[in-house]
Each structure stands twice: as C-alpha cells, then as structure tokens.
Amino acid sequence: MSELLDLPLVQELANIRLNNLDALPDCSAVYLVADDANRVYYVGQSSHLQLSLKNCDRFEDFLAVASKLCWLVCDEAELVEIESDYINYYNPPLNNNIDIENIKKNTIASGMTPEQQLERYLEICTIIKELEKEKEELKQNIVAFVSDYKQQYDTNLQYKGVTFLVSERKSWEYSPTVKELEEKVKKLKKQEEKEGIATISKVSVYPIVRGELTL
Known part of the structure; x- marks a missing residue:
C-alpha cells in the first residue's frame, strides 16, 4: 500500500448497503465497494453517483464479494486524481480484472x-x-x-x-435529579431510534464469541 495523503480511509467514509442505492446522493463522487471488514474490491468515480451505480454493469460482481458502498463527494475536476489515489492505495482486485472466484479465495486472511x-x-x-x-x-x-x-x-x-x-x-455518584434526567434521555434515544428520527452515524460489525474457550 502506498500512502493515502489527505484522504479519508474507507472506514471513515459515508456508506450504505449495496441493496439500498436509493439512499445514495446523485452527486459527483469517488466510490469504494467494500465488505464489512473494510476490504476494498473496487474503486470508481462518477459525476452522477446514484445514476451510475444503478446502471453499473459490474454491480453483480460487487454483490458477489462486497456488502457496502462508500463514497467521497468531490469536485468533478478532482475525480480522476482521487480515484487514482484510492486505487493505488487499496489495489482493489476488481479494478485489476481478477475474477470473482479468485477474489473469494484471496480474501482469506494470510x-x-x-x-x-x-x-x-x-x-x-x-x-x-x-x-x-x-x-x-x-x-x-x-x-x-x-x-x-x-x-x-x-x-x-x-x-x-x-x-x-x-x-x-474518579467515579461519581449523582443526585436523584441527574439520574432521573439520564433515564429520560435514555428513553428519548430509544424512542427516536424506533421512530426513525435518530440517524445512524456509523455501523460497526464484529464477531461475538459465546461460551468457554477451549484450545
């Protein structure tokens, strides 16, 4: 990997699931197709992001190996340069025309x-x-x-x-007034999540291991 100067990493970018393209803005952007482990499979750019992805002839390939689409809004004049920087940094296999089966084999760590x-x-x-x-x-x-x-x-x-x-x-023990307010805030948060008022700012995916480890 080369250095990625002054550009956010894939995990820092706005993202949606690949099955939710309607949520994409139709703007000028560089996009990265990645999985939940932030492995990047393809980097592209478009002056009309949503329209391009909805008509992308490689979308089935994206679905075969990836789960999300991340993007960085850019001026049109910067698209090619930023796309190139991301490709050089992540070396995405679909940009190198590696077939899907080989990609699946090669994504196994080490x-x-x-x-x-x-x-x-x-x-x-x-x-x-x-x-x-x-x-x-x-x-x-x-x-x-x-x-x-x-x-x-x-x-x-x-x-x-x-x-x-x-x-x-220090660990603090707060007054009943503060505890009551905290409980109200907790309930309001749950209510906003349920009613769709709150917005998801970030999704983290990680494995959970239950049971006693026996090695």
Missing part, C-alpha cells in the same frame, strides 16, 4: 482457511484475556513504584523511552 482463521481468532481472544488479567495484577505495583519514584526524585519515571505517570480516575 492464506488461511476459514477454520484456521476461527482457530487463530480464538487464540488471540485467549491471549488478550490472559494479558488483561496480568495487566490488572501489575497495576497496583506499578502505581506504587511510580508514585514512590516521583516522590523520591521529584520527576516522572522514564523507562525505555516512555514516561510513567500516575493518574486518578
């Missing part, structure tokens, strides 16, 4: 099979869980050591190029 990816994901989950537990066990000792150092030498502890500080994080 050449791993789906089963190997699941196994590795569980391994990482276990490692993180164990490291978080160890981190919590170390915290109080580090706090004491760093505090003593600061008191003794009147300067913050530095080790391997990083500075250690001790910070307090």
